[in-house]
Amino acid sequence: MATTSCEIQWLTYLLVDFHIPHSQPALLYTDSKLASEIASNPVHHERTKHIQLDCHLIRKKLQEGLLNIIHIPSRFQLADALTKPLGYHTLNPILGKMGMVNNHSHLEGGYWNLEQTINTHKEHIKPSKIAEKATHAED
Amino acid sequence: MPPGYSNLNDPRVCKLKKSIYGLKQASRQWFSKLSTSLLHFEFLQEKSDSSLFIRKSTNDFIAVLIYVDDVLIASNTLTALNKVKQYLCMTFPIKDLGNLKYFLGIELARSAKGIVLYQRKYALDILTDTGFSGAKPVSFPMESTLKLSTYDASPSLSDLASYRRLIGRLLYLTLTRPDLSYAIQTLSQFMSNPHTMHMQAAERVLRYLKAIPGQGLLLKANSTFHLKAYSDSDYGGCIDTRRSVTEYLVFLGDSLISWKSKKQPTVSRSSAEAEY
Numbered sequence: 398m399a400t401t402s403c404e405i406q407w408l409t410y411l412l413v414d415f416h417i418p419h420s421q422p423a424l425l426y427t428d429s430k431l432a433s434e435i436a437s438n439p440v441h442h443e444r445t446k447h448i449q450l451d452c453h454l455i456r457k458k459l460q461e462g463l464l465n466i467i468h469i470p471s472r473f474q475l476a477d478a479l480t481k482p483l484g485y486h487t488l489n490p491i492l493g494k495m496g497m498v499n500n501h502s503h504l505e506g507g508y509w510n511l512e513q514t515i516n517t518h519k520e521h522i523k524p525s526k527i528a529e530k531a532t533h534a535e536d
Numbered sequence: 537m538p539p540g541y542s543n544l545n546d547p548r549v550c551k552l553k554k555s556i557y558g559l560k561q562a563s564r565q566w567f568s569k570l571s572t573s574l575l576h577f578e579f580l581q582e583k584s585d586s587s588l589f590i591r592k593s594t595n596d597f598i599a600v601l602i603y604v605d606d607v608l609i610a611s612n613t614l615t616a617l618n619k620v621k622q623y624l625c626m627t628f629p630i631k632d633l634g635n636l637k638y639f640l641g642i643e644l645a646r647s648a649k650g651i652v653l654y655q656r657k658y659a660l661d662i663l664t665d666t667g668f669s670g671a672k673p674v675s676f677p678m679e680s681t682l683k684l685s686t687y688d689a690s691p692s693l694s695d696l697a698s699y700r701r702l703i704g705r706l707l708y709l710t711l712t713r714p715d716l717s718y719a720i721q722t723l724s725q726f727m728s729n730p731h732t733m734h735m736q737a738a739e740r741v742l743r744y745l746k747a748i749p750g751q752g753l754l755l756k757a758n759s760t761f762h763l764k765a766y767s768d769s770d771y772g773g774c775i776d777t778r779r780s781v782t783e784y785l786v787f788l789g790d791s792l793i794s795w796k797s798k799k800q801p802t803v804s805r806s807s808a809e810a811e812y
Contacts, residue, residue, distance in 0.1 A: 398767045398812050399812050400782060401784035401786070404765070404784065404786055404796070405763055405786065407584060408763060408786060408788070408794065409763070410584040411582075411584045411585065412763075413584075414584050414585075414588065414590060415590070415599065417761050418761075419761060419762070419763065423762070423763035423765060425764075425765045425766075425767060426764070427766075427767050427768065427811065428768060429808065429811045431807075431808045432812065455812065464765075474768055475766045475785055476766040476767060476768035476783050476785050477768060478714065478718065479718045479721075479785070479796075479797035480769065480773065480797070481680065481718070482676075482677070482679060482718065482719065482722075483676065483680060484680050485675040488676050488715065492751075495715075495753070495785070495792045496753055496754040496755070496791055497713075497714070497751055497754070498652060498751070498752065498753075499748050499750055499751045499752075
């Protein structure tokens with residue numbers, strides 16, 4: 398979150414340079430309820446451990462009104478695509494939300510091609526699963 | 537004295553009157569020449585990005601972005617844009633390439649919906665050079681059960697340079713492909729000692745690339761100017777060092793403009809700490 402807020406800070410400076418007004422605070426979505434509450438609550442609890450410089454940086458930015466931390470459920474967390482390897486069915490909706498488009502789909506056969514990719518994938522996964530089972534049997 | 541011209545008996549040396557090509561300072565001299573001429577034209581060098589120059593008056597706005605000797609000019613009025621072009625034409629011999637279509641390997645497509653940034657040509661070049669242009673496509677870049685480790689049991693690669701070169705080329709591709717950034721972030725951890733297992737994972741990325749080489753980012757035309765960011769972390773994500781992986785996505789309105797997937801520099805002691 399500290400790196401994110403640094404990036405937000407830089408982007409806000411850049412927007413100022415472009416003479417684009419950005420008065421309202423940026424929204425920072427996180428799926429960790431704990432982290433968002435520790436950051437937005439300035440009272441230091443006795444039992445809150447491991448709080449370091451980064452947390453204080455975010456608290457400061459919160460108080461300055463640069464950003465707002467909002468908690469969202471994990472299934473809406475778009476950053477998931479960058480934390481763990483995802484399969485086709487979880488990855489694809491996220492990519493759609495990111496605004497990724499296949500620019501040459503009309504040249505490559507459009508939707509049909511996408512379906513075909515899934516099918517080839519299914520064919521591909523079979524041998525690896527068999528291999529997995531074989532290794533388990535050996536164990 | 538340049539090599540080949542040394543004469544030990546002659547104590548004289550040459551004084552350079554001009555910073556010529558090939559000198560260490562040449563690029564700096566070029567930038568200062570270009571920037572001073574832009575500053576003369578009432579441009580302001582921006583503090584947030586020193587290669588960005590902006591001129592703002594009551595009714596027009598011009599932004600100039602410089603990459604060594606490639607210059608992008610953007611403006612809200614065509615007359616102002618032409619004036620800048622004329623000025624630059626007088627000062628330097630320039631070549632006008634018209635509307636922006638191709639810049640540093642990134643292709644641009646415009647439509648009423650917005651601008652699409654993609655690196656189709658770059659991706660296809662990688663596929664041809666690695667001999668993967670005929671490979672079987674897959675629909676996602678990395679298997680979700682895959683755990684890669686530096687101490688892999690598979691044998692080390694004999695050709696280390698090819699792995700490093702491939703990851704290096706793929707890294708540049710993440711400029712328009714956030715879907716690849718996790719896979720490539722993971723694979724680039726093994727640059728110093730790649731095993732065949734890692735090469736196999738990299739080959740899977742290539743086969744994913746083969747499935748959709750033309751995928752790119754859409755920057756929507758009718759979008760608000762409000763920053764939204766998503767931040768997440770994977771606690772102890774790296775199984776060798778037990779360091780966490782942190783990542784974020786920043787949207788301006790509906791368009792994704794910045795993202796990162798990075799292993800944290802320190803070991804986190806709790807999942808809450810990993811989030812910061």
